[in-house]
Amino acid sequence: MDNSIHKGxxxxxxxxxxxxxxxxxxxxxxxxxxxxxKSGTVNxxxxxxxxxxxxxxxxxxxxxxxxxxxxxxxxxxxDALSRINGILDRKPLEQETDKKHPADxxxxxxxxxxxxxxxxxxxxHDVTLKINAGEQVxxxxxxxxxxxxxxxxxxxxxxxxxxxxxxxxxxxxxxDNVRMGKKDATRQEVMEALKNAQxxxxxxxxPDGTDTVIGSKGTYLSGGEAQRIAIARQ
Numbered sequence: 001m002d003n004s005i006h007k008g009x010x011x012x013x014x015x016x017x018x019x020x021x022x023x024x025x026x027x028x029x030x031x032x033x034x035x036x037x038k039s040g041t042v043n044x045x046x047x048x049x050x051x052x053x054x055x056x057x058x059x060x061x062x063x064x065x066x067x068x069x070x071x072x073x074x075x076x077x078x079d080a081l082s083r084i085n086g087i088l089d090r091k092p093l094e095q096e097t098d099k100k101h102p103a104d105x106x107x108x109x110x111x112x113x114x115x116x117x118x119x120x121x122x123x124x125h126d127v128t129l130k131i132n133a134g135e136q137v138x139x140x141x142x143x144x145x146x147x148x149x150x151x152x153x154x155x156x157x158x159x160x161x162x163x164x165x166x167x168x169x170x171x172x173x174x175x176d177n178v179r180m181g182k183k184d185a186t187r188q189e190v191m192e193a194l195k196n197a198q199x200x201x202x203x204x205x206x207p208d209g210t211d212t213v214i215g216s217k218g219t220y221l222s223g224g225e226a227q228r229i230a231i232a233r234q
Contacts, residue, residue, distance in 0.1 A: 093153060095152065095153060096149065096150050096152075098150070099150065099151070099152045099155075100146045100147075100150040100151055101146070101151070101155070102146050102151065102159065103146075104133045105133040105134075105159070106130065106131060106132050106133045107129075107130070107131040108129070108130045108131075109127050109128060109129040109130070110128055111126050111127070111128055112124055112126070112127045112128070112129075113125050113126055113127070148160075161231070161234030162234075163227060163230050163231050163234060165227075166223075167223070167226045167227045167229075167230040168226075168230075169214050169221070169226050169229055169230070170214070171213065171214055171215040171216070172213060172214070173208075173210065173211050173212060173213050173214075174194075174202075174203065174206070174209075174210045174211070174212055174214065174229060175187070175190055175210040175211060177214065177229060177233060178190045178193055178194065178210075178229065178232050178233045180233055181193075181232075181233040181234055187210075190210065190232075191210070193232040193233075194210070194229075194232045196232070197228050197229070197231040197232035198228060199225075199228050199229060199232055202221065202225050202228065202229070206219065207219065
């Protein structure tokens with residue numbers, strides 16, 4: 001969070017707390033004073049007791065409030081640390097000593113069957129399929145060479161790209177967003193990646209083309225358009 005925003009929230013909360021404490025103290029004082037006047041016992045002892053409650057009551061309230069927030073923050077931190085430790089404690093994937101290299105980008109399925117946990121029937125049953133390099137194939141429904149387990153992890157990540165349904169682009173130019181996938185990419189390489197990802201119509205409608213900063217001057221992309229830019233970024 002921006003420091004100025006955080007400071008604004010803090011100042012606002014401090015102001016509310018001070019106002020609530022002041023109202024609370026006035027109510028306590030008014031109640032005691034009214035009771036003393038009604039009973040006719042307003043004397044030095046009564047006034048001293050009244051001053052004591054006026055001073056001490058807000059202090060107790062503030063102390064208890066701080067203790068409550070401190071306890072809540074402690075639980076939040078402990079939960080966050082527990083989740084972080086859970087990730088750090090996970091063992092890395094085992095790497096094959098006899099590492100293979102894919103001959104091309106074709107994909108082969110041989111007698112593949114799959115069933116979701118608890119399902120009565122197979123989602124895939126005895127599927128045999130080969131997708132040649134360069135072919136475009138669409139699978140309708142839940143998605144499901146060399147065995148990927150035998151490919152080096154870094155090489156696999158350099159070969160396979162993942163574009164999720166909820167794609168996020170940073171508030172920078174289209175050019176810089178695509179270059180995040182390859183820092184030293186030339187402008188020509190970026191343009192080629194955008195062309196291959198079918199982003200030509202997106203670039204044409206933007207005021208500054210690939211130099212348009214996403215989110216500036218009301219320039220935003222739809223979910224599908226953001227996905228195509230994300231594909232080019234891969």
